[in-house]
Amino acid sequence: MIVGSQIYKRYPGGFEALKNVSFEIAGGELALVGGHSGAGKTTLLKLLSAIERPTSGSLVVNGQNLVALRPAALPFLRRNLGLVFQDQKLLFDRSALENVLLPLEIIGLAPREAQRRARAALDKVGLLAREKTNPIALSGGEQQRLAIARAVVNRPTILLADEPTANLDEESARQVLDLFIAFHQVRVTVIIATHAPQGLFPGMAARALTLRHGMLIA
Amino acid sequence: MKAWLQQHLAALVRAARRLTDSPLSALLSILAIGIAMALPAAGYLCLDNLKALGANSGSAQQMSLFLDADANEKTRADIEKRLEALLPGQWRFISRDAALRQMEANEGMAEIVASLPKNPLPDAFILEPDDADPEHLEALRATLGAWPGVAHVQLDSAWIKRFDAFLRLGRLAAHLLAVIFAAGLIAVTFNTIRLQVLGQAEEIEVARLIGATDAFIRRPFCYLGVLQGALGGLTAALLLLAGTLALAPPVSRLAALYGSAFVLRGPSFLHALALIASGASLGWLGAQLSVRLIRDQ
Incomplete structure (x- = not known):
């Protein structure tokens, strides 16, 4: 469950990226955060993943108010969030498998179990055959799927994705979106920021949060 | 406990990998640390040998x-x-x-x-x-x-006092040298780790985003400092040993000309261990200072 209440985000210099934003997203829901460029989608995702903090208001994620969260508690909150970025943020000095292993190393999982889970995650996104490949040798769609595997390997309760299909061709984008549907179907809360939410998930009841100039209009 | 040990082991392996990833730069850093540690250690060794020589001469305490x-x-x-x-x-x-x-x-x-x-x-x-x-x-x-x-x-207290004063002065000089070179070693480690931190900025950012604690991020860098310092200490011990092996025969020949059976003593196993432990400790200290950058990033 995510509850945002009267959230404001003001950056140094006075620019207000979010103004009086309030919303609720239930556990297991699929939510699409839409809006034009600069509407505040990425800012909202940054607040949800505790990369940034609201200037005022309250934002409760998994029962924790992110406004009052101690810095030491941040890593433990993030272990329950799966983050997928537009630029994937993959590490190019290690293999695909090692990229997926990283979150498991962080939680101190036994190496054998970590390998098993990482391979299962790669299998889920269709990249098991390329586990030893350096991500730089993967296509854009494969890189995004690898980023999703890394985001879900810890079995997070919430999956946040910022423009995950922005740089992908139609087929790759479809494969990526199908993965999000699969995780939504197993009760993972999926929140996707996209500038074009219409028709992204045809025939599915996706929750729409539309931002315009930092304000939630729907 | 097992998970904690596994994380430390993984960090140690990552640190070793970072050393071997850039062997030339690692070798140069280790050599710099080794030489910095060998100089004051050679001073202490020299004083120990002089003390032994004084005790050997017999008349010193007659x-x-x-x-x-x-x-x-x-x-x-x-x-x-x-x-x-x-x-x-x-x-x-x-x-x-x-x-x-x-x-x-x-x-x-x-x-x-x-x-x-x-x-x-x-x-x-x-x-x-x-x-x-x-x-x-x-x-x-x-x-x-x-x-x-x-x-x-x-x-013959005057002679003994002069000799003792000389040894004390030598020891003080060796202490000062040790402090200066220890500071140098910390600076070398600090800089090496700082460059590593800057080079790994992307990995640090990603690790943070997926839930790594500061301790998890810092750990491999601290181990890198410890490994580098320990290897530097080992290098210093090997340099001293090589120096002793080279000098011992001519020193013994010279001593024999004065009717003495004096034999130049090199670093003992305990000396070598102390050098390695000192290097590791100073490396850890340099790394600790450097990884503060991670928090500030």
Whole structure:
């Protein structure tokens, strides 16, 4: 469950990226955060993943108010969030498998179990055959799927994705979106920021949060 | 506990991998640390050898105890008993007649001795205490001088004090050198780790985003500092050993010319361990200072 209440985000210099934003997203829901460029989608995702903090208001994620969260508690909150970025943020000095292993190393999982889970995650996104490949040798769609595997390997309760299909061709984008549907179907809360939410998930009841100039209009 | 150990082991492996990823730069850093540690360590080793040389020379802690000219057999026996209790096996007696004979044997002294109306020399004891500490020798001299029947106790304290002062000065210089080079070692490690932190900025950012704690992120860098310092310490020990092996034969030959059996001592196994441990500790300290950058990033 995510509850945002009267959230404001003001950056140094006075620019207000979010103004009086309030919303609720239930556990297991699929939510699409839409809006034009600069509407505040990425800012909202940054607040949800505790990369940034609201200037005022309250934002409760998994029962924790992110406004009052101690810095030491941040890593433990993030272990329950799966983050997928537009630029994937993959590490190019290690293999695909090692990229997926990283979150498991962080939680101190036994190496054998970590390998098993990482391979299962790669299998889920269709990249098991390329586990030893350096991500730089993967296509854009494969890189995004690898980023999703890394985001879900810890079995997070919430999956946040910022423009995950922005740089992908139609087929790759479809494969990526199908993965999000699969995780939504197993009760993972999926929140996707996209500038074009219409028709992204045809025939599915996706929750729409539309931002315009930092304000939630729907 | 198992997970904690696994994380430390993984961090150690990652640190070792970072060292081997850039072997030339790692080798140069380790060599710089090794040389920085070898210089003060060589100073300490040199002082230890000088101390051993001083102790070896015999006269360094020799004392002469002269009895009263009219001291009788009973007085002599009494002093012998006291000396055996105080310095067992570290003394020998030279009778006044033996001393005169030794004097006569010296070139040009026979005529002088022959012209003397009577033997002017007293009975004497030559003492060679194991403990050559100047303060201890001074205290011993005062004690012996107070015994009945003792006329005079002679100690070549000036020589001992000069030698001891030289050793103290040398030790102080070695301490200062050690502090300066320790600071250098910390600076080298700090810089190496700082460059590593900057080079791994992307990985640090990603790790943070997926839930890594600061401790998790810092751990491999700390291990890198420890590994680099420990290898630097090992290099220093090997440099000292090589130096000792090269110098020992000519030093022994020189000592033999002066009638001494002195042998140059190199670093012991414990010395090597101490160097490795010091290097690891200083490396850890440098890394600790450097990884603060991660928090500030």
